[in-house]
Amino acid sequence: VPHPEPAVLALRALGEAVGSADDERHIAACAQCRSELARLAEVAALARRSGTAETLSSPPPRVWERIAAAAAGPASLAGTGAAAAGGASPRVRPAGQASRGHGLGGQAARWLSGRLSAALSGLAIGLAAGAAAATGIAQLTSGPPPARVLARIALRPLPRFPQWRHVAGTAVMQAAAAGRILDVRLRAPRLPGFYEVWLLGRNGVSMISLGDLSTARTGRFVIPPGTDLKFYSRVDVSLQPFNGSTLHSKVSVVRGALPPAALGGRRTSAVARQPGRGPPSAGLSAGNAGRAEGGG
């Protein structure tokens, strides 16, 4: 009996009764799965013990000023000038300016501080939105929102992975009320591990994980709002081992590039709506493209 999907372990660790009877028998008999489950449950318990999420506080600016002054002493930043000039008092820089003229360019510094403040302010806002979403469940409308096909591309194996030459897939991107949706289908054998869908950046390094394909090798994913598809312009499907790693396994099964016309975001013109292939009913509530959800 194969290991259950990692998602089954994660949801069970959170206390949901998911997974098949086979999964249950497997977990009972498999020391590895039991230990994995126990470690995940420990994280969930730790999070819940505090009731609500902690909020982090930032120290007042004077703390950084003191650190910068101390670090700028002769002991560390020798060679930057002031210290070498013979007992000059250490220069204290306000935090906002300190990186200017140093190795980190102004643009990178702005990016860094932007990222940090976004991360710090995000939690409070998110929790409020979460509460709103939780109370709003009863009021949800059920009609599927209209969707528009932005792109329909073929996913093909890479020449350097000859073992995938018989594998192929498709990716369909649609604009829906909730944002851009990507439907991925893969014609591939069922192998140990699972297939994961990624958007690859043009620099060959950056990537965004969209999620896993179901056991039917299909999946529907929301492209995170704000994703720059001019940069993250390629769809990649990897085969991932069950090792708990969240990184790309470097085993790319198929790939395809999104056409430039589809990358512009919310433009309404110049969209390839293919004749004779109207948009499939893409209501978000309509289902999960064959994803096998575990019963109770």
Added chain:
Amino acid sequence: VDLETEIAAAFTAGRPDALQMAYQRYAPLVYTIALRSLGSGQDAEDVTQQVFIAAWHQRAGFDGRRGSLGGWLVAITRNKVTDVLRQRQRDSRVVARVAGDAGREAARQAPDPDPDQVVTRILLADELTRLPEPQRLVMALAFYSDLTHEQIARALRIPVGTVKSQIRRSLFRLRSRLEADGATP
């Protein structure tokens, strides 16, 4: 290369901007651990200052292959917090000798929170704030509301499969970060 790896590399190399990068990334973590452990803003500021200065001067002792920079800074923070708590104990013994029973009673009040629990809780909060949206919101609901993943999917109008794989990835990520930073056994 992610932000934290980049900071750790710059730190190890002793790049002049590395201390500030590390401070921007980790100061809230260090300061909040100190603040919650010590209950005093002044002490927390002092600890934060000591941690970053000590880390910078002792950066040759940091080995990126053995653990994360965050985990290393958290370990230094724990040591500094312990130092402050010991100093307080010594001070309170002095107070007790001088003031007699009343002083001893005062020193016994306000027990310090369990430092391990404080660290774990704050590390978890730090990791949660770092999850991209909507993963962070999904995890906040999974942890702190009574919703199942299917209810979360309906509430946020995200496909069930997406919510499922986001929970899977986030929980595994939180677990490996907590283990890497030495917060869970």
